[in-house]
Amino acid sequence: MLRYIFSLLLLSSTLWAMAQLGTSLQQGLSNAGSNSGGSKPITMKEMRQIRKGEPKDWSIKYVKVSYDLIPPGRMVLKPGQKGQELQASIAFYKYFFMVEGGFQDFTRSKSDYNYNSSGTFFRFGPEINLLKVNEHGGSMTFGLRYAQSNFSDKLDFVKATPGYGENTFSYENPDARLIWMELVMGLNLPLSDNFHMGYTIRYKVFRNVDRIDVLKPFDVPGFGRYQKRTAMGFSYYIGWAIPLKKMEEVPATAP
Amino acid sequence: MRKLVFLLFGLALACNEIRECDLDPDVEFAIVGFFNSADSTEREVAFKSLSTSLSDGVSSIDTGTYYQFYLDPTNEEITYYFETDSDTYDMTFTYAINSVNLYSLDCGASFKYDSLQASSDNFDSIAVVGPILNKNITLNVEIYF
Numbered sequence: 001m002l003r004y005i006f007s008l009l010l011l012s013s014t015l016w017a018m019a020q021l022g023t024s025l026q027q028g029l030s031n032a033g034s035n036s037g038g039s040k041p042i043t044m045k046e047m048r049q050i051r052k053g054e055p056k057d058w059s060i061k062y063v064k065v066s067y068d069l070i071p072p073g074r075m076v077l078k079p080g081q082k083g084q085e086l087q088a089s090i091a092f093y094k095y096f097f098m099v100e101g102g103f104q105d106f107t108r109s110k111s112d113y114n115y116n117s118s119g120t121f122f123r124f125g126p127e128i129n130l131l132k133v134n135e136h137g138g139s140m141t142f143g144l145r146y147a148q149s150n151f152s153d154k155l156d157f158v159k160a161t162p163g164y165g166e167n168t169f170s171y172e173n174p175d176a177r178l179i180w181m182e183l184v185m186g187l188n189l190p191l192s193d194n195f196h197m198g199y200t201i202r203y204k205v206f207r208n209v210d211r212i213d214v215l216k217p218f219d220v221p222g223f224g225r226y227q228k229r230t231a232m233g234f235s236y237y238i239g240w241a242i243p244l245k246k247m248e249e250v251p252a253t254a255p
Numbered sequence: 256m257r258k259l260v261f262l263l264f265g266l267a268l269a270c271n272e273i274r275e276c277d278l279d280p281d282v283e284f285a286i287v288g289f290f291n292s293a294d295s296t297e298r299e300v301a302f303k304s305l306s307t308s309l310s311d312g313v314s315s316i317d318t319g320t321y322y323q324f325y326l327d328p329t330n331e332e333i334t335y336y337f338e339t340d341s342d343t344y345d346m347t348f349t350y351a352i353n354s355v356n357l358y359s360l361d362c363g364a365s366f367k368y369d370s371l372q373a374s375s376d377n378f379d380s381i382a383v384v385g386p387i388l389n390k391n392i393t394l395n396v397e398i399y400f
Contacts (some may be wrong), residue, residue, distance in 0.1 A: 113362050155357060157364045161283060163307060163325050169364070171355050218357040227278075227358060 020058025051132065059244075061091045064196060066239030071102070079109040083221070087237055089127075096127040096141065104151075104221035112158045123182065127237025138189050139198075144183035147204070149222045152176060154216055171215035179222045180207040182233070197238045202233035276362035282388050283366055284323040285373075285395040286302070286347060292379040294400040301339075308334040326350055328366050344377040348399070350388075373397055 042050075064087075071083035085102030088220040108115040127143030154172035161167070183205070186197030204223055217226040224231040249255075289298045295347060301318040310371045331351055337344040350372040358365065368388040373381050376399040385395040 033346055087354055108357075108360055110360065110363065111356070115357060128332060155355065155364060158330065161325055164309065164327050164329070167329055169328070169355070214355050216354045216356045227356070 031136035039065040044046070046141070056093055058093050059228045062241045062243045063090045064091070064239045064241040066196070066198075066222075068100065068237055068243075070234060070236055071104070071235055080109070082106075085235065085237070088241070089211060090189045092141050094129040096139070096143070097124070097126055098127070098143065098145070099124045102222065104219070105223075113155060114157070115153070115155045115218055117151055117153035117217060119176075119220065119221040120184055121146040121147065121149035121151075123222070125182070125184075127184065127186065132152040139186070141188070143184045145184060145202075147180050147182055147222060149178045149220050150176075151178070151221050153215065153217050153219070155218075171213070173212045173215055173217065176209065176212045176217060178217075178223055178226070179208045180204050180223055188237075188239075190241075194243070196237070196239040198237055198239070200233075200235045200237070202235060204231040204237070205229075207231075218255075273316045276359055279356070279358040279362055279365050281356065281365045281367045282389050282390055283328065284367065285371055285388060286349075286385075286393065287324055287346075287373075287396045287398060288394050290397055290399050295399070296359045298400075301338065303337045306336045306338075307337075324348065324386075326368055328352070342377075344375065346373055346375040346378070346381070348373050366387060373388040 057124040066087040068085035083104035123145040126144035129139040186200040193218040334347040353367045353369040371386040382397045385392040
């Protein structure tokens, strides 16, 4: 039951964030209109042409450090699933470069088996902001990640086979590695000048494992269930942005 | 907006665990069929008892053509002995444990066997038609005598 409540809380947060985005977009359009004197509405095509004419500033605007709220939430709901994750990003023009890292320690137990998977993971890759660049750092992004997990796992179990009785088995992968790629979409909104909140939805593909023995992993830190060739992921971040350079004002001549 | 809420709600539910033992495609026994060596037709056989190299008298088996022979997960070779009123036959399986999987948390661990081989001095011929043990494979070994 708790997991459903947790899922619904996430859903509510998502809808709230989308409502905020809608407000931001409306404000953005309204600001663009006010720059033109408020007398003449402009089309999207005109808006794109205006943006093309704007100066491109490639200097690093800010560095942001974020903390993923999902792992601690999972630790509360499922005590056998420990983990933490941090994200660091730098912003330049309408692009971001993201680096993420963390650890997970999952234990699954029933009367006839005990499984543990533990290790670290990291991801990095670029993202592009699909919204107009703004000083406060609000963004809706699409990006790619290269990801790698270094982990160990162990399965102890008791199994009864007809004719051979009940036997105890133990298998482990002491030094396994999984590499995969991610397609990510994210929404990030400033709650105050430097305090941000947002989420990232991940689609994990092209998984490739090595350094495993007979035991096929069940949980892989940072990836999820190994048995599935692809996986979905969701991160909900709170972050603190450290501005390095204030954005230049849009020229007054812009309509 | 309603569609979006519906989709997101579905996504939230989909993120919960699948509890299906049917996801496990592996079986831990070889399916053996008996055939007449003269015309390759199915042959009904009846053995008084069945035992292995590890234990005596595993079970008695009924009359039939197809039988399941469980493999020993602690070894990679097992010999079965079939006893009739007049004779005793033996058949040795060799195999490899390809992997150990935990497909579903509800169903526990399972072994995936492959590289199945079968040999015997008592039967006319033996053919391994399915060296991988899987739910989709209906026959692993054909015995002709």
